[in-house]
Amino acid sequence: MPQESLEGVDVTMCGIFGYIGKRNVVKACTEGLSLLEYRGYDSAGIAGVVEGKIALRKRAGKVADLCEVLDLVHLDFAIAHTRWATHGVVNECNAHPHLDSSESFALIHNGIIENYATLKQEMQERGVSFLSETDTEVLVQLIAAEYCGDLAAAVDRVAKRLKGVFSFLVIHKDHQEIVGFANGCPLSVGVNEDEVILSSDPNTFLGQSFRVLFLDPQETVRVRRGSVEIFDPGMKQKEKRTLVMESILKPPSKGSFPHFMLKEIYEQPEACKRALEGRLGSNGVFFQNLLLSEESLRDSDVVWTVGSGTSFLAGMVGGLFLEEWASLPSLCEIASEAQYRTTFFSSKTMMVAISQSGETADTLAALRKAKCDGYKTLALCNTEHSAMAREADGVLFLKAGPEVSVCSTKAFTSQLILLALFSLHMSALRKRLGEEEILLLGKSLEQLPQMMQTVLDRVDQIAALAKKYARYDDFFFMGRRYMYPTALEAALKLKEISYVNANGYPAGELKHGPIALLDRNFPVIAFCANEKTREKMISNLMEVKARGAPLLAIAPERMKEVEKIADDILWIPDSSDPLAPFPSIVAGQLFAYEIAKARGCPIDQPRNLAKSVTVE
Secondary structure, three states: OOEEEEOOOOOOOOEEEEEEEOOOHHHHHHHHHHHHHHHOOOEEEEEEEEOOEEEEEEEEOOHHHHHHOOOOOOOOEEEEEEEOOOOOOOOOOOOOOEEOOOOOEEEEEEEEEOOHHHHHHHHHHOOOOOOOOOHHHHHHHHHHHHOOOOHHHHHHHHHOOOOEEEEEEEEEOOOOOEEEEEEEOOOEEEEOOOEEEEEOOHHHOOOOOEEEEEOOOOEEEEEEOOEEEEEEOOOEEEOOOEEEEOOOOOOOOOOOOOOHHHHHHHOHHHHHHHHHOOOEEOOEEOOOOOOOOHHHHHOOOEEEEEEOOHHHHHHHHHHHHHHHHHOOOEEEEEHHHHOOOOOOOOOOEEEEEEEOOOOOHHHHHHHHHHHHOOOEEEEEEOOOOOHHHHHOOEEEEOOOOOOOOOOOOHHHHHHHHHHHHHHHHHHHHHOOOOHHHHHHHHHHHHOHHHHHHHHHOOHHHHHHHHHHHOOOOEEEEEEOOOHHHHHHHHHHHHHHHHOOEEEEEEHHHHHHOHHHHOOOOOOEEEEOOOHHHHHHHHHHHHHHHHOOOOEEEEEEOOOHHHHHOOOEEEEEOOOOOOOOHHHHHHHHHHHHHHHHHHOOOOOOOOOOOOOOOOOO
């Protein structure tokens, strides 16, 4: 098979893992689950074959909770799962793997089967009983009903009846094989002489070199020891390109930091340097292997940016870059809404889809819609060989390195760097800014790592402020222009990991309703580092103080008039308006982290969240 290098790819919501090989199967699976746990930690389980029977252990809670009851010594092969709950509450019954009624099959699943209720009713009418509330159990019962001696063929027949975005692995007590199917959710296979691994994250292929392949939608895989077969619908066997995982990866480590989130906050200066490296020089901005031609980029008349969560907020900032530097109209939209838009853009429209993982379901759906509508598409992601990277017309990689904490930090600032570079590139192509002005802006971007480090060096002051404000359960975040999406992102960080009510608004909207909330128990966090709106922001601060709300200002050092108004001030380095989001958000990230720490919250694995959302 043709081969090429693989630097690393990202993952999905639930973690699915399958193992056939020479290592201890139980140990290999628990190690795999530990690496997948930040994608889902509501429950965990493992099922394998031993002496012609299915052995099953599962537990609500984290992988460590599963290990407490994991008394299996030997399995011939196994599948294992760590869950982010979609269908069914978090309990042991709904945990994966699920068995069929005869306990001959075991199945693990990621994603959603949209028509599961109809299928379940059909099975119930046949007399099949269900133990769980999940759509997953419907899958395993359907496969059992279709089974006629060939497990892969049964999967193929069932797959034709399923609607949704999902992937799954299934085993049978009489077959020394694992069969998998993917339809839009990531599923990869790593193979070498000693073992075969199936996983929603190939970064679990640790310890040796692997040849890796990725399943495309509607593909079935059958894995036996030393053997991998891929089938199209109808069981038509096909050849598949493999990628060589060159390096021996190491499990993610917090190092000397107490949490991955804090480690990744501190990694931002270096991550931004990597994002700039090789893209900024004496001749301006240069992107290698962008794929979209300069002529195609130059002819773009509207940029339609989509993303979810933090990526959407990065897109809001990027839209301001494009309009200010490239005079290019930009519409930024939440991806889950964008895919339903009836668009009337011209054929010169370009969609920029932003996703850390490159697998976010809503963003991927919006990108696919844009391609169907005939628009150019550009993906910004952190993950080579992800679905978005494969499907977009062009792609720019963040080069931020693995981000383990569910709460995104360094991906956001890396996205901003890339969006700033792209905007300068578009400006040069459209001849909006002069060459000298672009070079000066490029030099300003090179100062950002040091600017962010200056804020990181003030962590003791930020921690002291966080302890003061940690007692509050409601927060109001506000800012103008570049500081508005920055305030939204800072509010998102706080609510994600501290479980407090944190609302972000444009400061100009204060008088249009939200000011009614303010009192002495409702603090305001004001992002002030926007020179163009300086006077109006000062007026907003005074309005807040007149209502008695505690006021913390995150302000540039030049803005001394804030001292007469705010109760507390966190000073950040002076910068131009477009670059102010960088030091401002680092302050917001540290503030959120320290409040969560003071409140005793599980910072890296906040409740109800998963790292990458691959279901709509």
